[in-house]
Amino acid sequence: MVVHKHMLVLVPLAVLLAGCHSDSDDDTLTSSREFRFQVTITNLTAGQPLSPAAVVIHTTGWQAFTLGESASVGLETLAEAGDNSDFIVAADTDSNVLAAVSGQGAIVPGATAQVTATAAADSQSGLLLTWASMPVNTNDAFAIVNAIDISGLAVGQSETHLAISYDAGTEANTESADTVPGPAASGLAEGFNADRDDVRNAVYVHPGVVTQDDGLTTSTLSGSQRWDNPMARVDIERLQ
């Protein structure tokens, strides 16, 4: 497993001004600090590669989803196609988001990946962190640790969280080869489709996959793609 680190630094105006006027009184120009967090994701499943990680540092004004309500198109795309680009772009345009970062490459079962995200903020108070990926041998599942309070993490300190799987509620769980984008299927699946044809257009806790080994003849999945919660372990360490 190749481990990539990717860092996005939002440079606030105050820091830019400080660079231009380094000889001036900078009492008001150094109020923004950088808070850097390393997120280490371990895939705990037997047969569900996780799509490239999306890591967001935010405040309470932004959230990836609300349980029981319909998913955003960005989350739908992440959960149906394993493509987090819309999700990250949408987050990045929200004033309550301080950093939105993608990992590089899928996280195969048993593997670990690291993503580093840096937030520039006046204080650590109120900082939250969210991680999400798609288990790609599904129709529209996503694994997430949602709005974790990182405001109390000291430099060098880390916390462990366990992620469960949700269903985006945006695509029928047919498990068929033409709808599952992961390697267990044909590789010809369409991934994202704007139709919302699940049992209801709302995020719910994923029931798992039935698979052809358990009698769903239209499924392209086998028993090895089944999983239980938790689906991933997420360690969050404050680096700076």
Next chain:
Amino acid sequence: MKRVILTLTLAAAPLIVQAAEFDVEIHNPTRGLYYTPLLVTAHPPSMKLFEAGEAASSELQAMAEGGDIMPLVTALDSAGATTVANPAAGLLAPGETTTAIVNTNNATANTQLSIVAMLLPTNDGFLALNSLTVPTQPGTYTYNLNAYDAGTEANDELRGSGAPGQAGMPVPPPLDPVLGTNGTGAASNAEGYVHIHRGNLGDTDTTGGKSDIVSTLHRWLNPVTRVTVTVK
């Protein structure tokens, strides 16, 4: 992690008074399970609705096999518990939410929160929060609940009865057109003790097969319930 930290904080601050009123919001986040009438109760630490690993009481059995919470309500009333029975006024469908307002102003000994309801379609499955110590500090607290098996009835997964001790599952109107028929019955015996439910087997044959449960609709992975407690 956060909850542990909060608990430690409270231990160091013994002068905080007991919460007198709190809201309990209950959301059904499953794909296809219905809850029978919910029981939400604040009670003293000296009592519990069940103990995992031990046999279910007859009151718990009536709830888990047929959704009948009245025997539990009666027992809780006589013990001085503060109980909200059936806040959703009937079944709570997948995706729905209900709220119970619990007021322990006149019963400060009722520091523990328990919630139960039968899960349909199952033979004797139920969701449970079992004697949570209610936080005293004002705030919003979120909990995920697991599914338990009362261990009182064989999980044959067939249409049948909700009466305690009688085989099969009760089938109220919203499930009637969805469930299969004429299953031969999943092999099972009553386990004899309360435990984490192993989940539904189900099948894809709606006119036969082993089970009347539909595998593509009625399986689950825990949690089966999201509870949000707001302490005022």
